[in-house]
Amino acid sequence: MSAFVGKYADELIKTAKYIATPGKGILAADESTGTIGKRLASINVENIESNRQALRELLFTSPNALSYLSGVILFEETLYQKTTGGKPFVDVLIENSVIPGIKVDKGTVEIAGTNSETTTQGFDSLGARCQQYYKAGARFAKWRAVLKIGPTEPSELAIQQNAQGLARYAIICQENGLVPIVEPEVLTDGNHDIKKCAAVTEKVLAAVYKALNDHHVLLEGTLLKPNMVTPGSDSPKVTPEVIAEYTVAALRRTVPPAVPGIVFLSGGQSEEEATLNLNAINKLEVVKPWTLSFSFGRALQQSTIKKWAGKKENVPAAQQAFLARCKANSAATLGKYAGGNADAAASESLYVKGYKY
């Protein structure tokens, strides 16, 4: 009915709904070559293709871990990679009922005339690229827009630019069979309080949904990947319950029920923090007509990568660590995380000032 209903409409709705299955979430394993290099460097591992392949194989073949995931976001290189046994990663995922997704943006660039605010690149041949990715087995996509909080930020220009960018990306994906994950990340950098973050998040999300609607995006075939509403990184922390109240209030004010799922990014939160916050969000007793789950990168992989340290003999232990985080976050999506079995690595903050992907 109305809006844009192309030939993929039914499939998009089905895929989005499946990804939003309660108890499941997304592993964001779409670090670009440059970014994954930083991860590997932190454990003194060389940034070569075989090592990148080894890490991803470790994750995707972790016994039982995949049962807690509904989707994995991949970088382009990984979409076409195989296990050491020769099986395409895409097949490994699909056989375990995990939907492969693909990062389609090409990074951020500064907007001239602003105070270092950015817009996201990646429109050239986006339609054709989506078609290729669909052929390779991807069924959802991701595009990360970034906004920051400052005395005069985010500016109206930055908000509009990023909202329009997300909307254009979203409709192109839907035209080509991919469910777009819409990610307007408001960075935590700064000394602002949680109320400021709430105000900005609400303003940004209102602009994003306006743009999506203007571009005829089929909301039932999308997912939202927002930041949680938290104090700035230089401000005192608050409890998960407070984060939950502000986050859910912001989403209730901006996200129409047609959107099947909201999958939070972890930003620079530690593994344990992210899980506790997600749990508090799901425990909140108020009407939440979308599922509230995770799409974590660092917050799922941090302790796993440390345990692996690039050594084959560490793989089983690393996979156990990964399974533990997947399980914990799955419980958190149901408000059932009992918490507390976090080791030092899981509690380590992953915040990096001025983080660039």
Added chain:
Amino acid sequence: MASATLLKSSFLPKKSEWLNARPSSTSQPMAVSFTVRAGAYADELVKTAKTVASPGRGILAMDESNATCGKRLASIGLENTEANRQAYRTLLITAPGLGQYVSGAILFEETLYQSTTDGKKMVDVLVSQNIMPGIKVDKGLVPLAGSNDESWCQGLDGLASRCAAYYQQGARFAKWRTVVSIPNGPSALAVKEAAWGLARYAAIAQDNGLVPIVEPEILLDGDHGIERTFEVAQKVWAEVFFYMAENNVMYEGILLKPSMVTPGAECKERATPEQVAEYTLKLLHRRIPPAVPGIMFLSGGQSEVEATLNLNAMNQSPHPWHVSFSFARALQNTCLKTWGGRPENVKAAQDALLIRAKANSLAQLGKYTGEGESAEAKEGMYVKNYSY
């Protein structure tokens, strides 16, 4: 858990407060307060909106301007005098037990300051009936220059002080009706103006203690099909919410008054209540954030029974918002005709009103069966080029 602390109010922070934020000295949980979109009345607005949007209840729209009320009275052979308007409104609000089915009544300004024929204040009678008094605050539609023969709604001048005065008089919610015409486009200009006017009114009303009912009526006039109505409705509501966000309107303290998504009145293809429900619910799911507590549909020319059937069809499953009615003609038509202006008919007329009120109450709960409806109640009330 924390639900009791959700949405405590605080004062709107000034920009300087944000710039010079003093971090609190402890990491104890702060009292959760929403300085985002919250004025002095935030708590009360939330409470009022929730009360109006209570299960099994809806709104009686009785805010016909004097001119429009004159048309109603003329239809039963009565002169348009203040005494007759007073007698009619007294009849409506003193219907015994009306508050079981009606949570709010929208009044015209004259009525807000009137007394019943027994000398009691209209607002006091409403409150004693457990019905919240509301007030129409717009100043009507006028031609929109530069448009395709379309209208815009006036009323922003002096609105803040009028709202404050109405609050003093006992009103707790307000209503502003603008229209969008599909045969005339609608033009982007008309849609933008409708949405912007509503957003400005809503912010001002909240600032002065009144829950704004946000009403962009997409007129029934036209021979367009239901898909076209759906398309226009999606555009209109996207604009309305975007401008309300820009104006920092607090959604937990508003109510919506949309038109149902139906074919145009002159469209050959009619739609069943199930089809109307399907399209309308799809619209709501795509455009209405869950923070909005209540959606109170207007009847816009549907017959009394049609309006009730459609409302019932929409309530066959639970929703994140209360889905109910704000009916004028679809509640009053039979009642008015039954009264005919005669005192001896008052009881019968009130009974007729209560029948409709109860039917719509059941429809809100999804339990309306349609038994025993009169032919009168099924009569369509669409009037081409209807102007209020």
